[in-house]
Amino acid sequence: MRYFIELSYFGKNYHGWQNQPHSISVQEVLETNLSKLFPQKIEITGAGRTDAGVHASQMFAHFDSSEEIDLEVMQYKLNSMLPKDIAIADIYPVKDDAHARFDATSRSYEYHIVQQKDVFSIDTAWYFRHDLNIDLMNTAAEKLLKYTNFKCFSKSRTDVFTYNCRIDRAEWVNENGKLIFHITADRFLRNMVRAIVGTLLEIGQEKKPVSYIDEVIKSEDRGMAGTSVPGHALYLTKITYPKNIRFN
Structure with a gap:
């Protein structure tokens, strides 16, 4: 059984x-x-x-x-x-x-950022003190939904057969003083979410234009994307399955 x-x-x-x-x-x-x-x-x-x-x-x-x-x-x-x-x-x-x-049909992650030093979130969120333009970050994040090949956000040494993923949601939300990135896809590549967040933060700091996300994805080059953000602020939050998977 x-x-x-x-x-x-x-x-x-x-x-x-x-x-x-x-x-x-x-x-x-x-x-x-x-x-x-x-x-x-x-x-x-x-x-x-x-x-x-x-x-x-x-x-x-x-x-x-x-x-x-x-x-x-x-x-x-x-x-x-x-x-x-x-x-x-x-x-x-x-x-x-x-x-x-x-059999998993979707997976969801969150990345948590605090912009004021908080001793109670040392192990649960990343303290990122720089000013961010959230509107620009969300405009860039929305572009992720129109692509399928995310080789640029994957670790170079990996055993996957395809870099294709279907992203259904990518959005920054301010929740109770935390800046949280929500992302849902059918599958994720190794290090993918952390690399996406790092790239969006560069756009949010206005170091790169919104169009940079298109350049990065089309390049299929991990070196073009932003730095991977720390893992301690990343959460796997939801996995969905077909309803008929349970034993009757």
Whole structure:
């Protein structure tokens, strides 16, 4: 039987989601604790990868088990065993061919910026003190929706077969004193959101014109785009799946 796990995590203490040979990851911690509840080692497959320090308010992963599971008890036990920065929101059965990564239809991220020094957001938002023209940043962000090839925002050494993504939303919003960039797409490339934010910040500082976003994307050159912003202010916030994925 295949099961989906819905979870959240605070990424400060982890070298990203995916297992690493010499660094601690969220996947490793979850697999280690989940395996303690079964007679065999459990391997999980995540909906995607988040970089070191990046947070997730909603993440999904799947695992298989032939054991009969009391899902409510398992969720309680797993939350009791996991460290305080990883929390399980739900565990539920899905169809045998359901896949946490490949069946996801959209993913949403937020990037949080504060423009006044705030000791309470040291690990949750990036302090960026420079003046920004939000209107210019949103005009440039809207241009992202008309493109599909985002090679210019991807890490150069990556194992993807295509750089195509469909972006459905890209918008800066001022929320309770924070400047938050919202972006939703069917998929994301490694480092993509952080590189987009870095590029839009250059436009917001009026170092580059709005048309620069077109030049960067058409170039397909990572060197043309802005610097990747720090990971500690980035959040994976939502992943959507088809409604019929659950086991009936």
